[in-house]
Amino acid sequence: MSAPRLQVAAERPEAEAGAEAPQPGSFRIVSRIVDWITNDRTQLLNITERVNEIVRRSGVTNGIVHLQSLHTTTAIFLNEWQDALLEDVKAFFESAVEREQYYKHNDPNFSDCERSNADSHLRGMMMGQTLSLQVRNASVLLGTWQSIILAEFDGPRSRSVAVQVSGV
Amino acid sequence: MSAPRLQVAAERPEAEAGAEAPQPGSFRIVSRIVDWITNDRTQLLNITERVNEIVRRSGVTNGIVHLQSLHTTTAIFLNEWQDALLEDVKAFFESAVEREQYYKHNDPNFSDCERSNADSHLRGMMMGQTLSLQVRNASVLLGTWQSIILAEFDGPRSRSVAVQVSGV
Amino acid sequence: MSAPRLQVAAERPEAEAGAEAPQPGSFRIVSRIVDWITNDRTQLLNITERVNEIVRRSGVTNGIVHLQSLHTTTAIFLNEWQDALLEDVKAFFESAVEREQYYKHNDPNFSDCERSNADSHLRGMMMGQTLSLQVRNASVLLGTWQSIILAEFDGPRSRSVAVQVSGV
Numbered sequence: 001m002s003a004p005r006l007q008v009a010a011e012r013p014e015a016e017a018g019a020e021a022p023q024p025g026s027f028r029i030v031s032r033i034v035d036w037i038t039n040d041r042t043q044l045l046n047i048t049e050r051v052n053e054i055v056r057r058s059g060v061t062n063g064i065v066h067l068q069s070l071h072t073t074t075a076i077f078l079n080e081w082q083d084a085l086l087e088d089v090k091a092f093f094e095s096a097v098e099r100e101q102y103y104k105h106n107d108p109n110f111s112d113c114e115r116s117n118a119d120s121h122l123r124g125m126m127m128g129q130t131l132s133l134q135v136r137n138a139s140v141l142l143g144t145w146q147s148i149i150l151a152e153f154d155g156p157r158s159r160s161v162a163v164q165v166s167g168v
Numbered sequence: 169m170s171a172p173r174l175q176v177a178a179e180r181p182e183a184e185a186g187a188e189a190p191q192p193g194s195f196r197i198v199s200r201i202v203d204w205i206t207n208d209r210t211q212l213l214n215i216t217e218r219v220n221e222i223v224r225r226s227g228v229t230n231g232i233v234h235l236q237s238l239h240t241t242t243a244i245f246l247n248e249w250q251d252a253l254l255e256d257v258k259a260f261f262e263s264a265v266e267r268e269q270y271y272k273h274n275d276p277n278f279s280d281c282e283r284s285n286a287d288s289h290l291r292g293m294m295m296g297q298t299l300s301l302q303v304r305n306a307s308v309l310l311g312t313w314q315s316i317i318l319a320e321f322d323g324p325r326s327r328s329v330a331v332q333v334s335g336v
Numbered sequence: 337m338s339a340p341r342l343q344v345a346a347e348r349p350e351a352e353a354g355a356e357a358p359q360p361g362s363f364r365i366v367s368r369i370v371d372w373i374t375n376d377r378t379q380l381l382n383i384t385e386r387v388n389e390i391v392r393r394s395g396v397t398n399g400i401v402h403l404q405s406l407h408t409t410t411a412i413f414l415n416e417w418q419d420a421l422l423e424d425v426k427a428f429f430e431s432a433v434e435r436e437q438y439y440k441h442n443d444p445n446f447s448d449c450e451r452s453n454a455d456s457h458l459r460g461m462m463m464g465q466t467l468s469l470q471v472r473n474a475s476v477l478l479g480t481w482q483s484i485i486l487a488e489f490d491g492p493r494s495r496s497v498a499v500q501v502s503g504v
Contacts, residue, residue: 027195027363029230029336031304062365063502064402066232068302070311072248079461080408084440084447088454089461092433096462097260104252111252118256125247125257125295126264127461129314132300132468134404134500136367141498143406146465162309164302166231166335167502168365195363197398197504199472234400236470238479240416265428272420279420286424293415293425293463294432297482300468330477332470334399334503 029166030058038155042090045150046081047161052140054163063135063167070162073120073154075127081147093153097122120154127151135167197334198226206323210258213318214249215329220308222331231303231335238330241288241322243295249315261321265290288322295319303335365502366394374491378426381486382417383497388476390499399471399503406498409456409490411463417483429489433458456490463487471503 032054036045055065067076079089103118104110131148134141142148150161200222204213223233235244247257271286272278299316302309310316318329368390372381391401403412415425439454440446467484470477478484486497 027336031230031302062367064232064400064500066300066302068309070309070314072246072311072313077461078408078465079457082441082447082449084443084449085454085457087440087446088458092458092462096264096432104255105250107252110255111250113250113252118253121247121253122256122260125245126260128296128464129246130300132402132466134367134402134498136498141404141406143408143496145408146406160311162302162304164232168363195504199398199470232400234468234470236477238477238482240414240479240481264432272423273418275420278423279418281418281420286421289415289421290424290428293413294428296464297414298468328479330470330472332398332400 027166027168028060029164030054030060032163034161034163036150036159036161038152038157038159040152041155042093043152043155044086044089045152046147047150048140048142048148051148051163055135055140055165056138058165060135060165060167061138063165065133065135065140066164066166067131067133067148068162069129069150070160071124071157072129073117073124074159075124075129075151075153076131076161077127077149077151078131078142078146079149080145081149093123097126115154117154123151123153135165195334195336196228197332198222198228200331202329202331204318204327204329206320206325206327208320209323210261211320211323212254212257213320214315215318216308216310216316219316219331223303223308223333224306226333228303228333228335229306231333233301233303233308234332234334235299235301235316236330237297237318238328239292239325240297241285241292242327243292243297243319243321244299244329245295245317245319246299246314247317248313249317261291265294283322285322291319291321303333363502363504364396365500366390366396368499370497370499372486372495372497374488374493374495376488377491378429379488379491380422380425381488382483383486384476384478384484387484387499391471391476391501392474394501396471396501396503397474399501401469401471401476402500402502403467403469403484404498405465405486406496407460407493408465409453409460410495411460411465411487411489412467412497413463413485413487414467414478414482415485416481417485429459433462451490453490459487459489471501
């Protein structure tokens with residue numbers, strides 16, 4: 001599998017809440033929205049470095065980084081970032097929630113959705129759109145083989161992930 | 169699908185922890201338990217507005233709202249709240265974890281559970297009973313199509329969700 | 337099913353972040369790494385008491401305990417801890433993600449992984465390696481039937497879970 005074709009990773013600065021000039025040990029929250037443009041209907045993007053960069057710049061040494069994709073037909077989760085395994089991951093989604101079966105959401109008699117994306121909704125729901133990870137020593141705590149993966153289930157689209165770093 | 173028949177949504181005030189009279193920027197935690205009575209064995213309830221109301225009243229402007237259903241045969245997750253799709257969601261649960269197959273938990277030779285609800289446990293476990301969402305500008309951060317859904321897998325029952333809002 | 341054969345539950349003290357001598361109401365974070373050695377390829381461990389002990393000793397009365405297994409072929413989730421049900425849970429994993437089918441990750445033509453553990457990765461990904469729970473009254477908030485379960489999908493191995501307690 002080729003590396004995910006990440007075209008855009010724009011970061012929109014947002015409000016910083018908390019103490020204006022935080023002393024060591026004082027609680028603070030830093031929020032960002034990060035955007036990606038996807039190229040395929042089903043696509044996996046490794047967003048680990050982008051998240052870690054936000055954490056490192058946040059000034060938070062110990063705390064939590066919370067990730068929330070703002071789209072129901074996406075998901076965020078952890079797994080090893082290995083080409084062969086990523087193919088298995090995509091095949092798993094295809095078989096766990098089949099695209100080509102009857103869904104009411106895809107039936108114009110019951111739904112005004114024109115994207116025929118019931119499978120995308122079910123995959124996003126099964127995997128979840130949020131992920132909390134610990135921040136230690138001013139970086140994201142991850143095991144050796146853990147990468148943060150954003151899954152696109154109904155691309156190509158522009159996708160936004162809200163990143164919040166909180167702690168001391 | 170008709171709207172979920174929400175009969176009761178009682179809110180039990182609980183302890184507020186943190187500064188007595190919080191200054192802007194000081195960390196605070198507000199905790200509540202919200203109850204629902206469900207009507208069907210499998211039922212989906214849209215709890216978005218109830219959660220948002222607690223967040224708005226919490227005094228937290230930026231932070232996290234954590235939701236925890238206190239029952240193993242329930243789940244909390246995000247999805248679009250559309251009647252046709254909700255039918256597909258319920259059909260997905262039926263096929264991902266079939267009710268009518270052999271389970272040890274339903275076998276009186278191995279289990280004293282009289283509810284025959286192994287499928288309910290597996291569905292609740294697969295989907296998860298907790299959800300963390302970001303609080304921004306004193307409300308729950310949600311994408312355009314994201315609703316917070318409480319799933320009942322072994323109703324009718326009375327169900328409690330612990331809601332905790334923390335931040336500044 | 338016999339109780340999980342927990343051989344080692346070593347706790348490694350780590351840094352405590354936050355105020356040195358926290359006053360009531362001041363934010364604090366306590367971090368620990370807890371280790372287990374597993375005995376079987378698929379194994380379920382009840383880690384509730386171990387987590388609760390860390391919470392009780394943390395000095396945090398209200399807040400969040402965040403659990404993060406540092407391994408992609410494990411998972412952390414809630415369910416009832418009943419022998420018969422635990423057998424059903426293991427059978428569910430076997431059928432939801434079959435071990436004996438073709439995976440690219442297990443194919444030496446595409447992967448240098450020698451563990452043939454694609455199924456373990458997919459099970460860990462499906463269930464998730466993180467869990468946040470509320471802390472109330474200086475202990476983990478859990479419903480009557482909710483236990484915290486660490487699932488091993490590629491044992492026997494040594495496994496580490498990062499536990500972070502934060503709040504006031």
